[in-house]
Amino acid sequence: xxxxxxxxxxxxxxxxxxxxxxxxxxxxxxxxxxxxxxxxxxxxxxxxxxxxxxxxxxxxxxxxxxxxxxxxxxxxxxxxxxxxxxxxxxxxxxxxxxxxxxxxxxxxxxxxxxxxxx
Amino acid sequence: xxxxxxxxxxxxxxxxxxxxxxxxxxxxxxxxxxxxxxxxxxxxxxxxxxxxxxxxxxxxxxxxxxxxxxxxxxxxxxxxxxxxxxxxxxxxxxxxxxxxxxxxxxxxxxxxx
Numbered sequence: 001x002x003x004x005x006x007x008x009x010x011x012x013x014x015x016x017x018x019x020x021x022x023x024x025x026x027x028x029x030x031x032x033x034x035x036x037x038x039x040x041x042x043x044x045x046x047x048x049x050x051x052x053x054x055x056x057x058x059x060x061x062x063x064x065x066x067x068x069x070x071x072x073x074x075x076x077x078x079x080x081x082x083x084x085x086x087x088x089x090x091x092x093x094x095x096x097x098x099x100x101x102x103x104x105x106x107x108x109x110x111x112x113x114x115x116x117x118x
Numbered sequence: 119x120x121x122x123x124x125x126x127x128x129x130x131x132x133x134x135x136x137x138x139x140x141x142x143x144x145x146x147x148x149x150x151x152x153x154x155x156x157x158x159x160x161x162x163x164x165x166x167x168x169x170x171x172x173x174x175x176x177x178x179x180x181x182x183x184x185x186x187x188x189x190x191x192x193x194x195x196x197x198x199x200x201x202x203x204x205x206x207x208x209x210x211x212x213x214x215x216x217x218x219x220x221x222x223x224x225x226x227x228x229x230x231x
Binding site: 044049089106 | 158161208220222224225
């Protein structure tokens with residue numbers, strides 16, 4: 001069955017270090033992946049996305065890598081700051097059918113808690 | 119930019135009471151969603167509205183009803199609240215229902231006693 005999981009539930013880093021958060025997915029048909037950041041008491045916030053025809057995508061201080069061979073997704077945060085402390089979710093989009101209509105189905109992972117120490 | 123706005127932020131209900139969570143988005147998105155988030159369970163889809171005028175069940179629809187009032191607004195109703203519905207509820211929207219990024223509201227904390 002399809003699932004999205006994370007290798008590490010918690011990650012602690014020092015301010016200024018680079019952080020890497022990993023995600024494994026099982027649905028090889030998934031064609032779109034998203035990373036979200038969720039701070040305490042707030043809703044998930046979009047960070048970066050990548051489509052399955054890409055291996056890497058860079059944003060501001062963040063890079064997402066996609067390895068379709070081993071069905072692995074990672075989020076790299078450069079020069080991690082205390083404000084980066086949050087729960088990070090990966091999500092995968094696969095296609096489902098309902099009543100003859102195809103629609104994108106987003107499946108979320110459990111999340112990794114990132115703690116950045118000053 | 120307000121994005122996705124949901125109310126109330128916090129609510130305590132007694133078992134059997136009813137209530138409606140309101141949600142509005144100002145991004146002119148076609149699709150809207152209601153999720154619940156529980157510890158260890160991640161985000162689970164309750165109901166969605168792929169476009170104005172349509173609503174469909176998600177992964178955990180039992181005990182809930184929804185109304186897509188217009189393109190901007192999508193409400194979630196608990197007709198007879200149960201303790202198992204104690205959760206954090208998130209409304210979300212996306213441009214279309216075809217693999218686009220979903221944008222979330224700030225959440226509504228609901229406790230059923």
